[in-house]
Amino acid sequence: MKTIEEFLESKNIRVTAMRLLIYKFLAEKLVAVTLSDIENAFEKADRTTLYRTIKTFEEKEIVHQIDDGTGITKYALCEKGCNCEIETDLHLHFHCNNCNETICLTEHKIPQIKVPDGFVSENVNLVVKGICDKCSGQ
């Protein structure tokens, strides 16, 4: 079991106090978060630092960005099977219309989508909207 420090270093991410905190914050969250969510969790920190930290995580491919259609970019830690570095083979995302939370369905792969002749598919964004398990009352 690697420590978080070792993990970050293995991804060529310099370890700082702020980065550790943000990583832990993301790790204990079960849902995708916005920059504002992180901002609210760390009121003392500057927004730019949080922004650049998440961008660093994204570049180093330990976080992926999610466009769930709300207009606000969300982020989540990449998990085993996430494969976000590969443009194909992305998992799908679920956005709850009730609680407004967005979660990765890592194990749910996006089916092969047929496109008309002449079109070349490079990657796919698939967001299912509806009611999540917590909100569906069961």
Place this chain on the structure above:
Amino acid sequence: MKTIEEFLESKNIRVTAMRLLIYKFLAEKLVAVTLSDIENAFEKADRTTLYRTIKTFEEKEIVHQIDDGTGITKYALCEKGCNCEIETDLHLHFHCNNCNETICLTEHKIPQIKVPDGFVSENVNLVVKGICDKCSGQ
């Protein structure tokens, strides 16, 4: 063959000069447009009017909104088979990474997506990105 005026009235949209112009603009476009696109096409008109016109068209369900992941909302006229009033049965959209245009693939229905137990799927946003037929050089 209904006139545009008759069509708008049948949808409970009051006919104005501006609305006719915008409707025709959308109708002759083969791709989804942004508010800025409309703005550039009608420099004399105020941005707010264009904005509210497109929102009216959306409410009255003759236009649907497209989130193609560029961060800028796009709009396109609903066509036969569009069914955008019904939350299910949406068609897919294609965004070209080369020319940056987004088009409706109205005839391409979104396959049924399985979600885990407890989750209820209400609708789906599916955007395929890649190279369009014009840009793929054929």
Place this chain on the structure above:
DNA sequence: ACAATAAATGCACTTCCATTGCATTGGTTA
């Protein structure tokens, strides 16, 4: 240990798009 260097952070500012309040215009109806 110290100086030189590079990276991370903080602050201010900007840009872009979406959206709203309110005054004005214009068209419809009694």
Place this chain on the structure above:
DNA sequence: TAACCAATGCAATGGAAGTGCATTTATTGT
């Protein structure tokens, strides 16, 4: 014609993303 309501125009706001630059902090070489 007067009254009314919808459409339009102008101005301002707000939210989110992104950037320039100064400062602090960490790393490296001597």
